[in-house]
Amino acid sequence: MNRRFSKRMLVIATAFAATAVLMGTTACSSSAPEQSSSSGGSGDTVKIGLVTKTDSNPFFVKMRESAQESAKENGAELIALAGAFDGDNEGQVAAIENLVSQGVDGIMITPNSSSGILAAIKKARDQGILVVALDTATDPEDAVDATFATDNLAAGVAQGKWVKAALGDKAPKLLMLDGTPGGTVDTFRHDGFLQGMGLSEDSPEVLGMENTNGDQTKAQTAMENLLQRVPDANSLYTINEPAAAGGYAAIKAAGKQDQIVIGSIDGSCTGVENVKNGVIGATVMQFPTKMADEGVKAIVAFAKDGTKPKAGFNDTGSVLITDKPMSGLDSEDTAWGAENCWG
Structure with a gap:
């Protein structure tokens, strides 16, 4: 190999290395999160x-x-x-x-x-x-x-109005299975339900509250504890359908399924089926x-x-689902609910 050829190869190798470094730098830069709004x-x-x-x-x-x-x-x-x-x-x-x-x-x-x-x-x-x-x-x-x-406040109001109407002339003896403190959903549904019932946080008709994190197992345990303190309860608010299912399991185990009116919110296909089967009296369907x-x-x-x-707030809608419609409340039955659950 002559000296001229060796020198030419050195120049090519140097240029190739520089290009590789430049390409590597460009690739690293492109992996950073894009700052542009588009x-x-x-x-x-x-x-x-x-x-x-x-x-x-x-x-x-x-x-x-x-x-x-x-x-x-x-x-x-x-x-x-x-x-x-x-x-x-x-x-x-x-x-x-x-x-x-x-x-x-x-x-x-x-x-x-x-x-x-x-x-x-x-x-x-x-x-x-x-x-x-x-x-x-x-x-x-x-x-x-x-x-x-x-609109979770409106959904809570719908649940509360139905439970109140379902009680008829009976004075409420209310228990509440709440969700998780600190979330607007939990606050709005809770407050809306009480509004629909015509009650306040301090009303004597509100006899017990427990947080469940919307979890079925926790709700069952919470309801067992509440029933020990308030065995004559006749109405139950639930933050969602898993909480309602857990609450019902405790109610059924205590033989009180004909004593307590249950309302809920979610509108899942399982929840609609639970309404049809009498586990939940009514639920408010979300989408x-x-x-x-x-x-x-x-x-x-x-x-x-x-x-x-x-x-701002864009309402995606809600519908009360029950096979026990109450006068003055718009609702759909479980057949409609089964066709539209969680659409």
Whole structure:
């Protein structure tokens, strides 16, 4: 090999190495989260994060499935995360940070804590990420770009009005299986139910309350404890249908299923079947599929051209389901409920 050829090879090798370093630097830079408010507009797949309260509650399982289907239909990628349990604010904070690091265009969240999650949401929005709340509003509401949810106060009122009407002339002896303190859903449903019953927090008719985290097993234990203290209870508020099922199990074990009127909120296909079978007297149907679909479409539109959804609360609707309709209350029967459950 002559000296001229050796020198030429050295120049080529040096140029190749420099190019490799430049390409490596460019690749690292492109993996950082996009800061632009329209990061999906370049033709890349829109990335959407979903953070639910848990990954086991049937309501949130349905929401995740619906979000996945809607993302696929709209050419987007869904990354679904969740808290470890109902009330796990720290887990949701970590999930948001995870999604931000993955460069999502938008995040949909059902907050475990309506105020505890605000700092993490602000950090995401400050990086140009659209954040929408599903099912549960933040406090304050404008901490997110938009909310797609049930009017939970109205749903609670509907449950309370039905239970009151179902009691007829009987004075209420009320027990309450609440959810998780700190969430707007829990507060609105609780307050709405009392409003529908014509009661207040301090009314003597309210004889016992227990938190259940919306969990069936916890609700059964809580109801067992409540019945020991108030064996003559005749009415029961439940935060959701798993809580209602747990409460009913305790009521049935105590032989009091004909004594206590049960109301609930969710509208799952299982819950509608429980209404049909007399486990629950009435339930208020929500529409998690609509929540998820509206959230996905809002983020896709934002990622493509910067269009933001209508700010504030967007009501996705609710319907009272019962086979024991009460005068003056709009409702649908369980046949209708079975056809429309969790649409």
